[in-house]
Amino acid sequence: MTRPTTRRATTRSIRASLLTGAAVFLLSGCTLVTTLAGGGSGGGGGQTEDVDVIPTGLDPSIQTFYEQDLGWDECGSGLECATAEAPMDWADGTSEQIELAMVKVPASSGNPIGTIFTNPGGPGASGVSFVRDSAQYVFTPELMEDFDIVGWDPRGVGESSAVECRDDAGMDEWFYGVDENLDPDTATDEQIIAEVTANSKEFADDCLENTGALLEFVDTKSTVQDLDLLRALVGDPKVNYFGFSYGTDIGAQYIDMFPETVGRVVLDGATDPTLSTFEVVLAQQGAFGEATRTYLEDCLTTTSCPFTGTVDEAIAKINTLMAEADDTLPVNADGRKLTSGVIDTAISSALYNNQSWPYLSDAFATFETAGDPAGFFALSDSYYGRGPDGTYADNMFEAFTAINCLDYPVETDPAKIADFNRQIAESTPIGIPGPEALGDTTCQQWAFPSTNELAPVTGAGADPVLVIGTTGDPATPYAWAEAVTEQLESATLLTFEGEGHLAYTQGDSCITGAVDAYFIDGTMPAEGLVC
Secondary structure, eight states: OOOOOOOOSSSSOOOOOOOOOOOOOOOOOOOOBOOOTTOOOSTTSSOOSOOOSSOSSOOHHHHHHHTOOOOOEEOSTTOEEEEEEEESSTTOTTSOEEEEEEEEEOOTTSSOSEEEEEEOOTTTOOHHHHHHHHHHHHSOHHHHHHEEEEEEOOTBSTTSSBOOOOOHHHHHHHHHOOOTTSOTTTSOHHHHHHHHHHHHHHHHHHHHHHHGGGGGGOOHHHHHHHHHHHHHHTTOSSEEEEEETTHHHHHHHHHHHOGGGEEEEEEESOOOTTOOHHHHHHHHHHHHHHHHHHHHHHHTTSTTOSOOSOHHHHHHHHHHHHHHHHHHOOBOTTSOBOOHHHHHHHHHHHTTOGGGHHHHHHHHHHHHHHOOOHHHHHHHHHHHTBOTTSOBSOOHHHHHHHHHHHHSOOOOOHHHHHHHHHHHHHHOSSSOOOTTOSSOHHHHTOSSOOOOOOOOOOOTTOOOEEEEEEEEOSSSOHHHHHHHHHHSTTEEEEEEEEESSOSGGGTOHHHHHHHHHHHHHOOOBOTTOBO
């Protein structure tokens, strides 16, 4: 799960943040597993129930979409691609049609027992790119032997009918632009908020102008209905699904909306659908503070660490550096100016994986010794998917904003906003939060206000599903996995005791073994299993 960012309206960092990241992970042993009665998998993985592939009682205008043929074509070594059509508005089957891009890695056995759909998170991340570029590194050979692995770009994302806001130069201005007409040390809260609001309005207007009517229909519930359509189009009576980070929200909402067609579903790094934007930000800010401390504790044990003394002294040094960057605006080789916001994003980027920690340390060291901010920009660019030539790999952050603005109700009460700003400012040791710290600003300007109601998911009657939580996950805190497990009537929680965002992707054999046994054999980990 990633964090929204707001264009820096002043030289002070605008911390409109759902901070994400990861720290060093620890490994521990596993306990025994138990077997599910009856197996229970979609798409042939042991499923024996008589379940229609196409739902009954559909409006004829909707049923037409369920009856279309997918034409899979080779699109690279060992890959097949297809495009499905879906209604833009699921409440109106006669509405404009949109396209959903799909990619498949066929089961290496040549005899798949079913399909596993997967989504890597975001919202806004490309499932097509994820499967095309990373499936062989993420999923075990055993899983890929028995299942077709299918990724798709959700509506609004990537190669599907997509949200479009700005070109590359415009996105640079959004992420890295600096307005120097306001001095953050003398500007009033009202002036700063007014500037942020104006910038947000410009961005929201650009998204509407360049995307059009689709912008109203890229919410997660519409994506869930798309997933059920894709399930039917590949011929599976029940859906097998592996969701990571925000992808768990798609999975949890599917379980709640379509419990009768739930096969084997794994939610790794679960999000809690009952939380508001404010509550998500607050939880992640606190968790990222802990992740920052973990990084610094590790750094201070090495001879190459750019910091000395205690963790608190290192944090104070970082905050001083960020304040000085806002005052002096050091210039990168490509002309972009370093702000506390860039440093903040660089830290977030590195905290996704402890393998990136040395790059963060190098960035601090190089800036301190040579005044060169290139390391910070490299990490920040990696976070945003920006290449060295200034082009962006995809539209992830444009889609991210559009989806979140439809999924989360927007708070407009100034008193509540001020109180949440105060709480967030107190929740993190890093950064210089101002009155604009909370990021509903853009969604307040959105053309289509959210009509979604935050509510628990239950999935009454669904087959058993598996939720995975990592105890030290700062992006999707462990408490969220506990909450979703409690909400879903058929969920079992598998715990990874350690640090880092997500569990399965870290390659721990206890986790991968438990997940693979669940998908392949219907073997559910024992209640309370800790890896």
